[in-house]
Amino acid sequence: MRDISDGCAPVSHASDLIETDILAYLEQHERKEILRFLTCGSVDDGKSTLIGRLLHDSRMIYEDQLEAIRQDSRTIGTQRGGVDLALLVDGLQAEREQGITIDVAYRYFSTARRKFIIADTPGHEQYTRNMVTGASTCDVAIILIDANNGVLPQTRRHSYIAQLLGIRHLIVAVNKMDDVSYEEPVFDAIRDEYFAFASKLPVDDLDFIPLSALLGDNVVEQSANMPWYQGATLMHLLETIPVAAVRDTERLRLPVQYVNRPDADFRGYCGSIVGGVARPGDVVTVLPSGRTSTIDRVVTADGDVEEAFPPMAVTLTLKDAVDVSRGDVVAGAGQLPHTADRLDATVVWMAEEPLALGKPYVIKHGARKVTGQIDAVRYHTDINTLAREPASTLALNEIGRCAFTLAEPLVFDAYANNRDLGALILIDRISNATVGAAMIHSPGGSTSGDAWEEVPHGDLHASPSRVTPNELQTRLGQRPVTVLFTGLAKAGKTAIARAVERRLFDQGQLATVFDGQSFRLGISRDLGFSARDRSENMRRAAEAARLVNEAGLICLTAFVVPQESVRERARGTIGEDRFLEVFVTAPLDVLKERDEDGLYAAAERGEAPNVPGVTAPFEEPDGADLVLHTDELGLEESADQVVALLRERGFIF
Amino acid sequence: MRAPDQRPCLEGVLAAGYTLTHLKQLEAESIHIIREVVAEFERPVMLYSIGKDSSVLLHLAKKAFFPGPLPFPLLHVDTTWKFRAMIEFRDRIAREQDLDLIVHTNQQGVVDNVTPFTYGSKKYTDIMKTQALLAALDEHGFDAAFGGARRDEEKSRAKERVYSVRDGGHRWDPKNQRPELWRLYNGNINRGEEVRVFPLSNWTELDVWQYVYLEGIEIVPLYFAAERPVVERDGTLIMVDDERMELEAGEEPQLRSVRFRTLGCYPLSGAIESDASTLPEVIQEMLIARHSERQGRLIDYDATGSMEQKKREGYF
Numbered sequence: 001m002r003d004i005s006d007g008c009a010p011v012s013h014a015s016d017l018i019e020t021d022i023l024a025y026l027e028q029h030e031r032k033e034i035l036r037f038l039t040c041g042s043v044d045d046g047k048s049t050l051i052g053r054l055l056h057d058s059r060m061i062y063e064d065q066l067e068a069i070r071q072d073s074r075t076i077g078t079q080r081g082g083v084d085l086a087l088l089v090d091g092l093q094a095e096r097e098q099g100i101t102i103d104v105a106y107r108y109f110s111t112a113r114r115k116f117i118i119a120d121t122p123g124h125e126q127y128t129r130n131m132v133t134g135a136s137t138c139d140v141a142i143i144l145i146d147a148n149n150g151v152l153p154q155t156r157r158h159s160y161i162a163q164l165l166g167i168r169h170l171i172v173a174v175n176k177m178d179d180v181s182y183e184e185p186v187f188d189a190i191r192d193e194y195f196a197f198a199s200k201l202p203v204d205d206l207d208f209i210p211l212s213a214l215l216g217d218n219v220v221e222q223s224a225n226m227p228w229y230q231g232a233t234l235m236h237l238l239e240t241i242p243v244a245a246v247r248d249t250e251r252l253r254l255p256v257q258y259v260n261r262p263d264a265d266f267r268g269y270c271g272s273i274v275g276g277v278a279r280p281g282d283v284v285t286v287l288p289s290g291r292t293s294t295i296d297r298v299v300t301a302d303g304d305v306e307e308a309f310p311p312m313a314v315t316l317t318l319k320d321a322v323d324v325s326r327g328d329v330v331a332g333a334g335q336l337p338h339t340a341d342r343l344d345a346t347v348v349w350m351a352e353e354p355l356a357l358g359k360p361y362v363i364k365h366g367a368r369k370v371t372g373q374i375d376a377v378r379y380h381t382d383i384n385t386l387a388r389e390p391a392s393t394l395a396l397n398e399i400g401r402c403a404f405t406l407a408e409p410l411v412f413d414a415y416a417n418n419r420d421l422g423a424l425i426l427i428d429r430i431s432n433a434t435v436g437a438a439m440i441h442s443p444g445g446s447t448s449g450d451a452w453e454e455v456p457h458g459d460l461h462a463s464p465s466r467v468t469p470n471e472l473q474t475r476l477g478q479r480p481v482t483v484l485f486t487g488l489a490k491a492g493k494t495a496i497a498r499a500v501e502r503r504l505f506d507q508g509q510l511a512t513v514f515d516g517q518s519f520r521l522g523i524s525r526d527l528g529f530s531a532r533d534r535s536e537n538m539r540r541a542a543e544a545a546r547l548v549n550e551a552g553l554i555c556l557t558a559f560v561v562p563q564e565s566v567r568e569r570a571r572g573t574i575g576e577d578r579f580l581e582v583f584v585t586a587p588l589d590v591l592k593e594r595d596e597d598g599l600y601a602a603a604e605r606g607e608a609p610n611v612p613g614v615t616a617p618f619e620e621p622d623g624a625d626l627v628l629h630t631d632e633l634g635l636e637e638s639a640d641q642v643v644a645l646l647r648e649r650g651f652i653f
Numbered sequence: 654m655r656a657p658d659q660r661p662c663l664e665g666v667l668a669a670g671y672t673l674t675h676l677k678q679l680e681a682e683s684i685h686i687i688r689e690v691v692a693e694f695e696r697p698v699m700l701y702s703i704g705k706d707s708s709v710l711l712h713l714a715k716k717a718f719f720p721g722p723l724p725f726p727l728l729h730v731d732t733t734w735k736f737r738a739m740i741e742f743r744d745r746i747a748r749e750q751d752l753d754l755i756v757h758t759n760q761q762g763v764v765d766n767v768t769p770f771t772y773g774s775k776k777y778t779d780i781m782k783t784q785a786l787l788a789a790l791d792e793h794g795f796d797a798a799f800g801g802a803r804r805d806e807e808k809s810r811a812k813e814r815v816y817s818v819r820d821g822g823h824r825w826d827p828k829n830q831r832p833e834l835w836r837l838y839n840g841n842i843n844r845g846e847e848v849r850v851f852p853l854s855n856w857t858e859l860d861v862w863q864y865v866y867l868e869g870i871e872i873v874p875l876y877f878a879a880e881r882p883v884v885e886r887d888g889t890l891i892m893v894d895d896e897r898m899e900l901e902a903g904e905e906p907q908l909r910s911v912r913f914r915t916l917g918c919y920p921l922s923g924a925i926e927s928d929a930s931t932l933p934e935v936i937q938e939m940l941i942a943r944h945s946e947r948q949g950r951l952i953d954y955d956a957t958g959s960m961e962q963k964k965r966e967g968y969f
Binding site: 018019022023025026029030031032033034103104105106107108110114115117120129130132133136137243249257258260261262266268270271272277299300301302309310311312313315326350362364365367419420423424425427432433434437 | 671672673674675676677678679680681682684685688689691692715716717718719720721722804805811812831832833834835836837839841842843854855857859860863866867933934936937940941
């Protein structure tokens with residue numbers, strides 16, 4: 001929970017400045033950010049009332065609108081006697097008569113700090129598609145809970161959909177506190193129940209607020225009715241939640257929308273930056289061709305800029321005459337997105353007619369349209385229980401994990417890393433309707449899905465060993481562990497692993513080394529170097545390492561493993577408590593100098609498509625247990641540090 | 654009207670690192686939409702109403718294709734009853750900025766003497782605006798038409814899409830609009846269908862005014878207060894813009910300091926009394942006045958939900 005004792009005023013109303021000093025007011029209102037948030041809940045939860053309250057209390061309601069709803073409140077309002085603020089936001093005639101909201105409505109209000117765009121979506125199960133639509137552009141979601149009812153299936157549904165669409169900040173608003181006499185235990189019980197459920201969701205930030213939208217408690221003004229609540233008001237949270245931090249400023253991405261060639265002298269590539277920062281002089285790779293060039297100018301109508309970042313709409317010119325057309329992606333060299341014609345993605349189905357496997361759909365992704373099909377639904381997620389169930393299709397409002405095959409490759413990132421380059425929509429070729437939306441996880445494997453997630457066939461059980469881990473530890477003088485040395489080719493992974501193996505042996509311990517080469521000689525001789533095959537190679541290594549660990553040995557594994565998700569899966573296979581990650585790294589220039597077998601040179605000539613760091617992405621690990629900069633450290637120093645880590649973590653004594 | 658010299662220019666970057674101001678974010682979003690339409694459609698056009706929103710839209714479109722020229726024409730549906738100052742402004746802007754401007758008038762309506770005075774606002778608007786617009790779209794085969802409508806203008810527009818698909822008869826079916834996710838707009842249509850595109854969807858009235866102010870966008874002088882001849886009819890101030898305005902018994906045009914919050918056909922546009930002659934003063938009045946924007950536009954008053962009805966018929 002946030003503390004509001006930072007001295008900030010809870011909200012800036014249409015201030016007195018309007019009347020006294022309009023120029024000062026305008027200046028104050030020039031430098032605002034935008035926050036887009038989603039409100040999830042049903043009419044019964046008081047959602048429309050809450051939005052009406054935000055608009056009303058931030059003085060965004062004009063008097064004539066208020067007069068109109070005063071009149072309407074008498075005829076169709078649901079609040080006995082009083083003004084029904086919900087009527088401010090219920091739009092189309094038909095739904096006003098039905099008394100429910102049936103679509104995504106966008107509302108606007110602003111304070112001196114921020115302009116807010118509310119995506120207002122209904123909460124019923126059959127409106128999953130609307131919530132998904134609304135959530136797709138939002139940074140924050142407000143989950144409304146009726147204090148009378150507590151956590152309901154719809155609460156779980158809303159939270160799941162919000163996190164599925166990449167919203168990392170949830171505000172849980174426990175509404176109608178006035179109905180429960182503003183009692184703290186009611187609020188605490190709901191909060192505890194919600195926490196128990198939400199711990200399964202990857203949400204970065206979670207705030208709880210007890211409020212009454214009807215009476216305004218803790219919406220804009222701190223409530224005198226709930227002195228036990230010391231946290232921020234809803235408006236204060238909305239004004240202060242950080243929004244900029246969620247955007248990726250590391251990996252440059254610009255999907256080319258339009259090639260601007262007004263005359264023979266100018267050839268500009270127009271598009272919106274969806275990741276990273278573009279600067280003149282930056283080396284970039286154009287995908288899918290893989291040709292590299294250098295940014296010459298970053299052109300805007302207000303003059304060239306030195307830096308362009310999300311979500312700026314700019315025009316790039318390049319120093320070389322490379323062929324670039326609409327749909328191509330300009331990416332920072334060395335930090336490339338995936339290029340693949342198979343995808344593993346979570347699909348939300350939005351049409352009455354169910355998903356048809358094998359049927360060609362138009363897929364719009366970035367600035368590109370390709371034809372593609374869904375080969376298989378790997379599982380369907382029940383949005384009320386979050387249970388995964390087998391499925392052969394998806395009906396309206398159903399969500400499932402699907403394997404795609406495309407007629408041409410797409411250039412994409414995982415949705416978790418880049419919402420713009422990780423999302424796509426499916427369009428029916430006959431009706432032209434948008435029938436589905438998908439969030440990409442990774443390049444797809446075979447149509448049966450990848451082996452990491454496959455459930456073993458039949459009724460299989462490993463027989464228990466008659467030697468206990470304690471007996472092994474006593475005999476060998478070590479606790480088993482798997483160390484994953486990850487990093488680009490030529491970083492020094494295998495050499496360090498071998499040095500550590502020797503060092504441990506000399507101390508009386510036992511370790512073994514797995515590396516890419518030795519695996520590909522045998523166990524993985526059927527695999528290539530695509531992202532999918534690299535993933536499968538690591539899966540086999542992880543399974544084998546687990547067996548080696550069970551035998552009491554220390555396993556030193558040296559693999560590139562360019563994807564964070566694959567490293568995470570390896571960690572899961574081996575076990576959190578006996579897995580260490582060592583990131584072995586050096587600048588790309590240094591690696592190229594060590595490149596005796598010409599791997600990097602071939603990649604730069606465009607001849608080797610799957611070289612991480614040059615022609616394929618490498619996701620640097622965030623939380624490595626140890627980072628070794630091999631341009632600065634020698635082999636023995638590196639080995640020292642690994643041995644020290646093993647000792648420090650209690651694997652050797 | 655240029656804003657005063659002390660006008661600050663629009664700086665986009667906020668101190669807190671890589672963050673754009675709200676106006677720069679809105680600008681970027683609009684430019685993204687405009688580029689997407691030009692890339693995906695065969696014959697786009699911009700519906701140019703000469704109002705402040707149209708002026709902002711035109712400004713954004715020029716930015717989108719800088720340093721190139723605008724890659725589509727502008728279409729103005731001239732009812733012949735626009736304020737004279739609007740027509741002068743339109744022709745001068747088109748000339749100075751070298752724009753490809755198409756002006757379309759329902760000539761049969763002119764021959765039949767369809768005027769706001771002879772037919773009443775509903776029928777007149779249908780014949781001289783809606784029907785004229787649809788005929789012009791058909792005549793030129795436009796498959797995408799940019800408009801300056803915003804979602805905050807009226808409650809029924811809160812759910813309007815950025816891409817609003819119209820069938821072969823230009824009709825809008827509220828039940829058959831496409832979900833819009835992320836920035837992935839579905840522009841797939843069949844022959845004969847068209848899409849109305851609203852790049853200003855997420856702008857509010859205050860955003861538009863601030864942007865006009867900060868970017869120094871020229872707008873029709875009628876937005877600023879000046880002494881103008883007006884008569885009061887049914888509680889609304891109507892400007893006597895030319896000799897075609899027939900005065901009723903007892904009506905005597907009076908010179909009053911007035912301005913207009915929205916511009917259209919002069920007999921249908923109510924003026925408000927005002928002394929606001931600069932942009933900051935206009936914005937100040939807008940913020941203080943507790944009257945929503947479309948109140949000056951008489952065509953909304955016909956029936957509850959009339960805007961929704963007009964959308965179905967093909968007018969915005």
